[in-house]
Amino acid sequence: MTDKKKLTLKDIGKALNLSVSTVSRALKAHPDIAQETIDLVKKYAEEHHYVPNLLAINFRKNRTFNIGLIVPELVHHFFSTVISGAISEANKQGYNILVSQSNDILKDEEKASRAMLNSSVDGLLISISNETTVGEHLKEFLDEGKAVVQFDKVTEQLPTPMVIVDDFDGAYNAVSHLIEQGYQRIAHIRGRIDVKNACDRYEGYIKALEDASLPILDHLIKPCIAITEEEGYQFTKEMMEGKNPPDAIFCITDVVAFGAMKYLKEKGIAIPEEVGLVGFSNWMVSRVMSPQLTTVNQHGFQMGVEAAKLLLDMIKNQDIAYQETKILKTELIVRASSQKK
Amino acid sequence: MTDKKKLTLKDIGKALNLSVSTVSRALKAHPDIAQETIDLVKKYAEEHHYVPNLLAINFRKNRTFNIGLIVPELVHHFFSTVISGAISEANKQGYNILVSQSNDILKDEEKASRAMLNSSVDGLLISISNETTVGEHLKEFLDEGKAVVQFDKVTEQLPTPMVIVDDFDGAYNAVSHLIEQGYQRIAHIRGRIDVKNACDRYEGYIKALEDASLPILDHLIKPCIAITEEEGYQFTKEMMEGKNPPDAIFCITDVVAFGAMKYLKEKGIAIPEEVGLVGFSNWMVSRVMSPQLTTVNQHGFQMGVEAAKLLLDMIKNQDIAYQETKILKTELIVRASSQKK
DNA sequence: CTGTTAGCGCGTTCAC
DNA sequence: GTGAACGCGCTAACAG
Numbered sequence: 001m002t003d004k005k006k007l008t009l010k011d012i013g014k015a016l017n018l019s020v021s022t023v024s025r026a027l028k029a030h031p032d033i034a035q036e037t038i039d040l041v042k043k044y045a046e047e048h049h050y051v052p053n054l055l056a057i058n059f060r061k062n063r064t065f066n067i068g069l070i071v072p073e074l075v076h077h078f079f080s081t082v083i084s085g086a087i088s089e090a091n092k093q094g095y096n097i098l099v100s101q102s103n104d105i106l107k108d109e110e111k112a113s114r115a116m117l118n119s120s121v122d123g124l125l126i127s128i129s130n131e132t133t134v135g136e137h138l139k140e141f142l143d144e145g146k147a148v149v150q151f152d153k154v155t156e157q158l159p160t161p162m163v164i165v166d167d168f169d170g171a172y173n174a175v176s177h178l179i180e181q182g183y184q185r186i187a188h189i190r191g192r193i194d195v196k197n198a199c200d201r202y203e204g205y206i207k208a209l210e211d212a213s214l215p216i217l218d219h220l221i222k223p224c225i226a227i228t229e230e231e232g233y234q235f236t237k238e239m240m241e242g243k244n245p246p247d248a249i250f251c252i253t254d255v256v257a258f259g260a261m262k263y264l265k266e267k268g269i270a271i272p273e274e275v276g277l278v279g280f281s282n283w284m285v286s287r288v289m290s291p292q293l294t295t296v297n298q299h300g301f302q303m304g305v306e307a308a309k310l311l312l313d314m315i316k317n318q319d320i321a322y323q324e325t326k327i328l329k330t331e332l333i334v335r336a337s338s339q340k341k
Numbered sequence: 342m343t344d345k346k347k348l349t350l351k352d353i354g355k356a357l358n359l360s361v362s363t364v365s366r367a368l369k370a371h372p373d374i375a376q377e378t379i380d381l382v383k384k385y386a387e388e389h390h391y392v393p394n395l396l397a398i399n400f401r402k403n404r405t406f407n408i409g410l411i412v413p414e415l416v417h418h419f420f421s422t423v424i425s426g427a428i429s430e431a432n433k434q435g436y437n438i439l440v441s442q443s444n445d446i447l448k449d450e451e452k453a454s455r456a457m458l459n460s461s462v463d464g465l466l467i468s469i470s471n472e473t474t475v476g477e478h479l480k481e482f483l484d485e486g487k488a489v490v491q492f493d494k495v496t497e498q499l500p501t502p503m504v505i506v507d508d509f510d511g512a513y514n515a516v517s518h519l520i521e522q523g524y525q526r527i528a529h530i531r532g533r534i535d536v537k538n539a540c541d542r543y544e545g546y547i548k549a550l551e552d553a554s555l556p557i558l559d560h561l562i563k564p565c566i567a568i569t570e571e572e573g574y575q576f577t578k579e580m581m582e583g584k585n586p587p588d589a590i591f592c593i594t595d596v597v598a599f600g601a602m603k604y605l606k607e608k609g610i611a612i613p614e615e616v617g618l619v620g621f622s623n624w625m626v627s628r629v630m631s632p633q634l635t636t637v638n639q640h641g642f643q644m645g646v647e648a649a650k651l652l653l654d655m656i657k658n659q660d661i662a663y664q665e666t667k668i669l670k671t672e673l674i675v676r677a678s679s680q681k682k
Numbered sequence: 683c684t685g686t687t688a689g690c691g692c693g694t695t696c697a698c
Numbered sequence: 699g700t701g702a703a704c705g706c707g708c709t710a711a712c713a714g
Contacts, residue, residue: 006485008691019701024693032699054459056691059400060706066407066439066461074425075418084415087441091453096461098407099440100428112432118395120407120437144347258629265631285629288599290606349707360685365709373683397707401690 007050016044027052066096067311068116068124072104072153077283078300079127082151085304086125093312095122106131113137123147123311128155130195147314151307153197161314163307163326167197170296170330171204171250174278177294177332178248179212181340183276187220187246189235189256191227198252201280205250220246224256232259240267240275248276248338254283257293261337277337291336299328348391357385368393407437408652409457409465413445413494418624419641420468423492426645427466434653436463447472454478464488464652469496471536488655492648494538502655504648504667508538511637511671512545512591515619518635518673519589520553522681524617528561528587530576530597532568539593542621546591561587565597573600581608581616589617589679595624598634602678618678632677640669 009020009027016023018041026033026041027050044050058064069086071079087097098121102109109129116124117140124141126148135158141148142160150162178186188205191198202221209216219242222235232251236259239245251257257279264271271277271291279286279295286293306326314322350361350368357364359382367374367382368391385391399405410427412420428438439462443450450470457465458481465482467489476499482489483501491503519527529546532539543562550557560583563576573592577600580586592598598620605612612618612632620627620636627634647667655663 009693010691020691021693021695021702022700024691025700034699037699051459053691054461055396055400055403055405056706057693059396059690060692062396062706064396064461074428075421077416080416080421083440084442087415091441091456094456096439096441096456098437099424100432100437101425115432115435115437118392120395120405283625285626288626288629290631347707351707361707362686362709363684365707366684375683378683394707397690398709400706401708403690 006053007045007048008053012041012044012048012050016040063122063315064120065094066098066121067308067315068098068100068113068121068126070100070102070109070112070116070124070126072102072127072129074099074101077285078152078281078298081300082127082304082307085301086308087304088301089305089308090312093308095308095312102129102132104129104131110137113141117141117144117146121146123149123315125149125151125307125311127152129153130192133157133194145318147311149307149311149314151303153195155196159323161310161322161324161326163303163310163328165197165298165303166327166329167200168204168207170280170298170332171201172208173204173330173332174280174294174296175205175208175250176212177334178250178276178278178338179208179214181248181272181276181338183248183340184214185217185220185244185246186214186248186250186276187217187222187239189222189224189232189249189251189260191224191252193223201252217244219244224252227253227256229255229259229262232256233263234259236260236263240264240269246275248278250278252280254279254281254286254293254295257295257337258285258289261289261293271337272340276340282333286333286335289337294335294338295333297331297333299331303328347394348386348389349394353382353385353389353391357381404463404656405461406435407439407462408649408656409439409441409454409462409467411441411443411450411453411457411465411467413443413468413470415440415442418626419493419622419639422641423468423645423648426642426647427649428645429642430646430649431653434649436649436653443470443473445470445472451478454482458482458485458487462487464490464656466490466492466648466652468493470494471533474498474535486659488652490648490652490655492644494536496537500664502651502663502665502667504644504651504669506538506639506644507668507670508541509545509548511621511639511673512542513549514545514671514673515621515635515637516546516549516591517553518675519591519617519619519679520549520555522589522613522617522679524589524681525555526558526561526585526587527555527589527591527617528558528563528580530563530565530573530590530592530601532565532593534564542593558585560585565593568594568597570596570600570603573597574604575600577601577604581605581610587616589619591619593621595620595622595627595634595636598636598678599626599630602630602634613677613679613681617681623674627674627676630678635676635679636674638672638674640672644669 100112148160224231282297286295441453489501565572623638627636
């Protein structure tokens, strides 16, 4: 590796017999500087491939042009889509993105956020872990005067703007669609009780049933803990083998629906004829299952873009107090698994 | 609420009537400093939540404790798995990871790498785009004396260490497995001719046929350009409708195999009885298809870990010249789509 | 043992 | 128009 000495303002000054400050000003075409000087300096800089030392600039201005992004899981279709959107927007505005994951473990999230807080980041985009409730480590960010935007999995305990999906509405539409298709005994394999998204979807489910004057049956509501295929399989088995089994299942997410589908197929129960199935999130898997899974698309890319925009706005206008909550509409994607008619 | 302004060494010095340098040394328990002083300073720093200004440190030491990571696509099961591994290892060693994507477009890759080069990164992990051949923008990294490690999609034009999968071996095993199952006319929907991975897999395919004394049939070898489901569908259609159709298809990747499967199912061609199918990469979709897809697992997480380790080794021992190439073995995952017997 | 001094590269006074 | 000087926070060489 060749150690190429980097050109500095001082070097240029020496070469051109100018002072450092003149060179500095010339490069940004300061009005005080003579046009000839400006041209001269710019030409020299160009020819010798002068690159300003970002480290020095950042140090002086106390900012890094980096923003942090923490998600529960990186290997996850929805989250990677969000990240993709955030990176796209950030890059457009001249920022880079530092990515970390919490694995849904509070300790890991704290470690990641502290690692970023130590001045390597101007602001933070975060989707909190299942274990995060208060978020002391995130308050540290705010205390330092750094911008934070929450997205998707959020907590109201933290006074920051957020970008979320209209989970209530998405669930409501999904369940209403099932009802419209003629299903009457609709089960819900839901998420954790302490997670906002899961609750919103649950509420949407309940509301849809109520609006259609369908009874709410407690034994058809099952709570996942880890949100896995296995849970989907297990709960479906329990319900189908119990009495008064459901004729449709609305699952908190596509993987869970896959577990449910697996059980139904094993038992030769026809989808959608005997049991209808709807997932949530529009993972790539939902298109690949057979029958293809009806699901709720969350526009992850757009969420990433919006979250990044919001954060960068805040960073650039420190004075403004943002408290905005952007709610993105979902889109029901109807496929074979729920089309009885 | 903590103090709004950050505590500096100078502040501590003033408060304790010590010089800045003494404080600095005390905090790192320099042997020259009296134990009492060390204790005193440390206690004060602790109580007042002193956090060293990383920006200043980095500026002075000319490094950032960040490493860059560029992949063709972020929303991609394999790559996100690699990233996950790289982040895990980097964090362990006190580094953060800056992520960007090229979308398989050379221009985007150049932009991303330049954005990172500008002193926001100590080294780079990259999986090059389909369009990258020479990699002038990557040479700039090397010229600046920054470490670069290539992984998965690499070019030999660039003298850097790499971490790759044994694509040849993986393909060889996959095709040998098909042969063992009794398939005789094995097609290959391959990747681009100018991409190394694709060629290695192709070679493995050829070698397996040769070793089994099976003929190589040109009309059963089809080259994808964009590596999509549509191409898989189209090529399979062409081959199945042409004369001397294949009785098995080895696909460059799982999505392509999904396209192939889609066509076969539409036409009522039985998998694996009439046509066997094998993919590559072990995406989550491969488990969800029905029949489940036989595929080649690439140990993405491990690849990320190895690549990060290599890069950090280089960063930490600037003097050592690394030219290592780590080749990770693959693992054939046999599922229903290829089990004729 | 501890303090003084001298930068790192840049931008921003304030003089001339 | 331009230059000199200072400081951002920290480290390291050199004194004492």
